[in-house]
Amino acid sequence: NAGVTQTPKFQVLKTGQSMTLQCAQDMNHEYMSWYRQDPGMGLRLIHYSVGAGITDQGEVPNGYNVSRSTTEDFPLRLLSAAPSQTSVYFCASSRQGSGANVLTFGAGSRLTVL
Amino acid sequence: AQTVTQSQPEMSVQEAETVTLSCTYDTSESNYYLFWYKQPPSRQMILVIRQEAYKQQNATENRFSVNFQKAAKSFSLKISDSQLGDTAMYFCAFMIGGGATNKLIFGTGTLLAVQP
Numbered sequence: 001n002a003g004v005t006q007t008p009k010f011q012v013l014k015t016g017q018s019m020t021l022q023c024a025q026d027m028n029h030e031y032m033s034w035y036r037q038d039p040g041m042g043l044r045l046i047h048y049s050v051g052a053g054i055t056d057q058g059e060v061p062n063g064y065n066v067s068r069s070t071t072e073d074f075p076l077r078l079l080s081a082a083p084s085q086t087s088v089y090f091c092a093s094s095r096q097g098s099g100a101n102v103l104t105f106g107a108g109s110r111l112t113v114l
Numbered sequence: 115a116q117t118v119t120q121s122q123p124e125m126s127v128q129e130a131e132t133v134t135l136s137c138t139y140d141t142s143e144s145n146y147y148l149f150w151y152k153q154p155p156s157r158q159m160i161l162v163i164r165q166e167a168y169k170q171q172n173a174t175e176n177r178f179s180v181n182f183q184k185a186a187k188s189f190s191l192k193i194s195d196s197q198l199g200d201t202a203m204y205f206c207a208f209m210i211g212g213g214a215t216n217k218l219i220f221g222t223g224t225l226l227a228v229q230p
Contacts, residue, residue, distance in 0.1 A: 031216045040123075042205060042220035043159075050215060058217065090159060094216050101209070101216045102149075105159035 002026050006091050006106035013081045013113045021076040021109050023091030030096035032074035033103070036060065036087040043090065049074055050096055081113045116141045118208050120221035127196045128229050134181075135191045135224045137206030145211035148182070148189045149218070154202040162204070165189065167211070193226075201228045 007022045025032065033048035035058075045058030049068040063085055065077040074093075078085060088110050092103040117140045127133035139148070150162040165173045165182050172180050177197075181190045193200055206221040 033217070035218075035220075040222055042118075042222045043218070044220070045217055048215060048217060056215075088157065092159075092218075096216065097213045101213070102161055102164065103216060103218060108157045108159075 004091055004093055004104050004106035006089075006109050008109060009107065010110050011112070013078075013111065015082060015113060017081050018077070018079050019081065019111075020078075021089055021091075021111070023074045023076065023106060024072050025074075025091075025093040025104070026072065027093065027104065028071060029093035029104075030071070031101065031103075032068065032091065032093045033058070034064070034066065034074070034076045035090045035092065037090060037108075038087050046076065046089075078111075081111075083113045085111065086113045087111060116143070116146075116208050116210070116219050118206050118219055118221040120206055120224050122224045123222070124225045124227070126227045126229060127193075129196055129198060131196055132192060132194045133196055133226065135193075135204050135206075135226065137189045137191070137221055139187050139189065139206070139208050141187070141208065141210075143210050147209045147211055148180075149207040149209065150178070150180070150189075150191045151205045151207060151220075152200075152202045153205065153223075154199075159205075163191065196228045198228050198230060200226065202226060 034046040035043040047066040049055045091106040094101040094103045148165045152160045207218045
């Protein structure tokens with residue numbers, strides 16, 4: 001059982017370049033989300049999805065796009081990278097229901113934009 | 115809007131001793147959940163403990179326990195018999211209940227160093 005798999009683990013981009021962070025889960029979780037972690041600011045929600053074909057914005061969505069064509073995958077796209085997007089990115093998933101749904105996190109992707 | 119505050123950026127404890135990490139939150143919701151996550155140097159986010167707001171009994175998981183004070187909106191984490199492997203960043207987090215979304219709101223974290 002792989003859990004939540006993020007690729008790549010490290011990436012260096014130049015300002016203006018585009019890239020996609022991949023996230024896949026094999027737990028049949030309905031809910032998937034992307035967070036960014038910056039020093040002194042904790043984790044902040046970028047985008048989330050409660051099922052295939054459904055996405056919504058989180059706290060810091062600007063500069064990022066997402067789509068959810070399958071239950072398993074939730075890629076995060078940076079269309080024109082900026083130095084302010086230098087961060088560690090986490091994908092997380094969980095079951096969707098009325099209980100205390102525990103998020104399972106991926107190992108993180110460190111992105112540097114020069 | 116919900117907020118989570120961790121007022122201790124860094125803490126240090128001797129091995130085998132007990133340490134308490136503080137967390138306060140603000141919400142007008144009555145149905146919610148609270149979590150503590152641990153992030154060791156490996157960067158992996160690991161669930162330590164969770165608490166349902168409707169439960170008065172404090173959650174415990176082995177050496178980890180919480181002091182949940184609902185009226186004061188306080189949710190502290192106590193680590194007993196601290197071990198070197200407990201060295202990590204600890205995040206307090208809040209989730210609105212009801213299942214509409216599973217959005218977690220995080221505090222800024224407390225970096226805990228366990229000294230030998």
